Amino acid sequence: xxxxxxxxxxxxxxxxxxxxxxxxxxxxxxxxxxxxxxxxxxxxxxxxxxxxxxxxxxxxxxxxxxxxxxxxxxxxxxxxxxxxxxxxxxxxxxxxxxxxxxxxxxxxxxxxxxxxxxxxxxxxxxxxxxxxxxxxxxxxxxxxxxx
Numbered sequence: 001x002x003x004x005x006x007x008x009x010x011x012x013x014x015x016x017x018x019x020x021x022x023x024x025x026x027x028x029x030x031x032x033x034x035x036x037x038x039x040x041x042x043x044x045x046x047x048x049x050x051x052x053x054x055x056x057x058x059x060x061x062x063x064x065x066x067x068x069x070x071x072x073x074x075x076x077x078x079x080x081x082x083x084x085x086x087x088x089x090x091x092x093x094x095x096x097x098x099x100x101x102x103x104x105x106x107x108x109x110x111x112x113x114x115x116x117x118x119x120x121x122x123x124x125x126x127x128x129x130x131x132x133x134x135x136x137x138x139x140x141x142x143x144x145x146x147x
Contacts, residue, residue, distance in 0.1 A: 007062035011090050012043045015058065022047040030057075032081035039082055054085040061091040068096045 001009075012026040028044035031037070043058035059075050061067050067089065079087035089095075 004060075004062040007092060008042045008060045011058060011060040015043060015045055019045060019047065028057075030055075030082045032078075033083055034081050039078055041078075041082070055082070056086045056088065057082060057084045059087070059089045061089065061093075063091055063093045066094045066096045067091040 008026065012024060016024045023046040025044045028041040029038045030041055030044065032039050041057045042060045045056040047054045057079060061071065075087060075089050
């Protein structure tokens with residue numbers, strides 16, 4: 001299996017562990033409202049909250065260098081096109097400073113940026129007020145959770 005595919009699988013497994021009540025899909029296909037084309041989504045998360053349907057899309061980038069402004073702009077376009085409630089970009093190499101430039105994303109679209117280590121090391125579950133620590137074995141790609 002390609003290294004980038006392994007990274008996408010690992011990110012999906014982390015979200016499945018963190019959000020067991022949600023529907024987490026790897027390599028999802030969602031029709032764009034504006035483009036009328038099928039968009040490939042690395043990881044999609046569907047959740048119902050207080051009767052509302054939420055769609056969160058995750059872009060997993062297995063890069064040697066930090067993700068930059070063009071990556072962010074392209075992802076912001078996808079977020080808007082599929083009408084996602086939230087977009088999260090996870091990059092194992094982190095992000096350049098230019099991705100933080102105001103107006104770098106489309107109006108009304110505010111992606112979240114997570115270096116992989118931030119995602120992998122801790123997660124705050126706001127609904128329960130608990131912090132989960134994830135232990136990841138890179139050799140076997142296992143994810144385990146402890147409170």
